[in-house]
Amino acid sequence: MDEAEEEPMRIGELARRAGVSTRALRYYEQRGLIRSRRSANGYREYDESDIPIVTEIRGLMSVGFTLEDARPFVDCLRSGHPSGGSCPDSVAVYRRKLAEIDDQIRDLLARRSEVAAQFAEACPGCLLRRRGES
Amino acid sequence: MDEAEEEPMRIGELARRAGVSTRALRYYEQRGLIRSRRSANGYREYDESDIPIVTEIRGLMSVGFTLEDARPFVDCLRSGHPSGGSCPDSVAVYRRKLAEIDDQIRDLLARRSEVAAQFAEACPGCLLRRRGES
DNA sequence: CTTGACCTTGTCACCGGCGTCAAGCTTTAC
DNA sequence: GTAAAGCTTGACGCCGGTGACAAGGTCAAG
Numbered sequence: 171m172d173e174a175e176e177e178p179m180r181i182g183e184l185a186r187r188a189g190v191s192t193r194a195l196r197y198y199e200q201r202g203l204i205r206s207r208r209s210a211n212g213y214r215e216y217d218e219s220d221i222p223i224v225t226e227i228r229g230l231m232s233v234g235f236t237l238e239d240a241r242p243f244v245d246c247l248r249s250g251h252p253s254g255g256s257c258p259d260s261v262a263v264y265r266r267k268l269a270e271i272d273d274q275i276r277d278l279l280a281r282r283s284e285v286a287a288q289f290a291e292a293c294p295g296c297l298l299r300r301r302g303e304s
Numbered sequence: 305m306d307e308a309e310e311e312p313m314r315i316g317e318l319a320r321r322a323g324v325s326t327r328a329l330r331y332y333e334q335r336g337l338i339r340s341r342r343s344a345n346g347y348r349e350y351d352e353s354d355i356p357i358v359t360e361i362r363g364l365m366s367v368g369f370t371l372e373d374a375r376p377f378v379d380c381l382r383s384g385h386p387s388g389g390s391c392p393d394s395v396a397v398y399r400r401k402l403a404e405i406d407d408q409i410r411d412l413l414a415r416r417s418e419v420a421a422q423f424a425e426a427c428p429g430c431l432l433r434r435r436g437e438s
Numbered sequence: 439c440t441t442g443a444c445c446t447t448g449t450c451a452c453c454g455g456c457g458t459c460a461a462g463c464t465t466t467a468c
Numbered sequence: 469g470t471a472a473a474g475c476t477t478g479a480c481g482c483c484g485g486t487g488a489c490a491a492g493g494t495c496a497a498g
Contacts, residue, residue, distance in 0.1 A: 182444065193486060211494055213445055233418045255426025264423040271416045275409060282405045284367045289398040292389025296398070316474060327456060345464055347475055
């Protein structure tokens with residue numbers, strides 16, 4: 171075996187490697203999503219396994235999940251699963267999020283037609299011949 | 305003519321009649337959307353014409369407009385138009401809002417499919433047979 | 439020793455539309 | 469007289485996820 175596993179990763183390196191700010195990492199820790207040991211001088215220390223966790227969080231956030239939504243996924247990863255989304259709690263969140271999104275889409279569609287209706291009423295003719303012209 | 309137009313409406317009555325809180329009315333005033341005279345004791349005074357203005361604001365907010373969005377409509381009403389939405393600036397806001405909503409819907413649809421894709425990848429089979437059961 | 443990069447905690451700011459409490463005035467009703 | 473209801477301004481809180489700044493400790497290189 172090569173002996174290359176001793177230098178502990180600190181927050182800056184984790185941030186760089188995971189593509190987030192150090193501020194974000196401290197915030198995630200404060201929210202209980204990630205953990206860290208502390209070295210003698212008080213610096214946070216991480217290991218390689220924290221990278222996929224942070225990556226999972228960001229992947230979820232990029233599609234609109236909140237940090238709370240991400241929590242079960244993190245737990246799932248930490249419990250040894252290769253994928254954060256394969257545990258029951260994560261699946262439940264997926265379903266809930268899909269339902270939420272569907273609700274929001276329905277909301278927007280409803281609002282869209284309300285706005286269009288208000289518009290048409292307030293200004294008859296304004297809404298007509300928009301794209302097609304002629 | 306009957307002599308019933310002397311008692312000035314104060315904030316509580318306007319709030320009741322327009323169906324909003326007094327807090328909201330003060331906030332709208334602070335944002336410059338509504339105005340008020342002051343009586344000798346410092347109380348705000350309104351007249352009947354303020355009711356449709358507040359109503360317009362609420363109607364717009366109920367379909368997702370911000371207070372800033374509502375401003376041109378208020379100006380339009382105050383300039384004598386029976387409808388707040390018939391002035392050019394209001395029409396522009398209508399169009400912008402419709403475009404915004406369309407963007408948001410597109411966003412949500414895209415996110416929905418991303419979530420579904422992540423879900424399917426993380427947990428193959430989870431997404432299948434949902435409604436139909438059998 | 440000094441510089442500079444990196445780390446620490448703590449705090450304010452943001453955005454929108456208020457709710458809510460505080461402390462104090464006026465006016466009305468009893 | 470006093471209590472209640474209504475009014476005033478001012479200020480904090482909320483929600484989410486940071487960015488940005490302050491004031492300091494740590495450590496390696498020169």
